[in-house]
Amino acid sequence: MLNTWLKRLLIGTTLLAASFAHAELREGVEYKKMAKPQAVAIAGKSEVIEFFWYGCPHCFTVAPHVEDWASKLPANVNFRRVHVAWPGRSDMEGHAKIFIALQAMGLDGKQQLAVMSAIQKDRIELRKEDVLFAWIKKQGIDVEKFKAQYNSFSSSASMNKLAQMTRDYQVDGVPMFVVNGKYVTSPGMINKEDGSITQVINELLAKDKPAPAKKK
Numbered sequence: 001m002l003n004t005w006l007k008r009l010l011i012g013t014t015l016l017a018a019s020f021a022h023a024e025l026r027e028g029v030e031y032k033k034m035a036k037p038q039a040v041a042i043a044g045k046s047e048v049i050e051f052f053w054y055g056c057p058h059c060f061t062v063a064p065h066v067e068d069w070a071s072k073l074p075a076n077v078n079f080r081r082v083h084v085a086w087p088g089r090s091d092m093e094g095h096a097k098i099f100i101a102l103q104a105m106g107l108d109g110k111q112q113l114a115v116m117s118a119i120q121k122d123r124i125e126l127r128k129e130d131v132l133f134a135w136i137k138k139q140g141i142d143v144e145k146f147k148a149q150y151n152s153f154s155s156s157a158s159m160n161k162l163a164q165m166t167r168d169y170q171v172d173g174v175p176m177f178v179v180n181g182k183y184v185t186s187p188g189m190i191n192k193e194d195g196s197i198t199q200v201i202n203e204l205l206a207k208d209k210p211a212p213a214k215k216k
């Protein structure tokens with residue numbers, strides 16, 4: 001009798017959780033519309049941008065959930081990360097330079113969790129160049145190639161681009177996710193720092209599918 005009651009309780013709880021997970025999103029609660037929508041990078045593809053900072057503890061908390069979600073994305077969804085660059089935040093510039101160098105080498109995604117873990121868990125000061133280069137070597141990354149990108153002239157232009165995107169997308173906190181250049185959501189909006197944020201993103205992707213790219 002008790003087992004039957006427990007089974008019914010579990011089934012009821014599961015159904016309730018499922019209905020909650022697929023409840024209709026509410027504008028102004030789980031997401032908001034961009035005041036000035038932005039064009040997606042690849043026409044005809046859905047797009048998700050994560051604005052983050054290597055030193056943000058909230059970004060670090062949701063990072064494993066985002067990594068798992070990103071690994072299962074279909075080919076028609078373009079996911080990209082953008083390190084924020086707020087004016088006057090010199091503490092962010094050093095971290096943004098690491099992102100820029102890794103991105104130029106095609107390693108930013110692969111090293112995302114490693115960099116955040118080094119900074120926030122191991123308390124390694126990667127904004128000090130000697131410490132950074134020693135750490136880069138330990139990761140099995142070509143140090144000389146990394147230095148070349150880290151100190152390149154184009155690094156400054158890339159930093160300006162990050163700052164411009166931070167302004168254009170009106171990023172006022174991280175992590176912040178933008179879907180198709182139209183919708184904004186964040187763990188702060190849903191008051192959860194777990195996989196729930198990826199459920200919201202998936203529902204926004206389902207809600208808004210871009211038109212096919214025009215044939216030339």
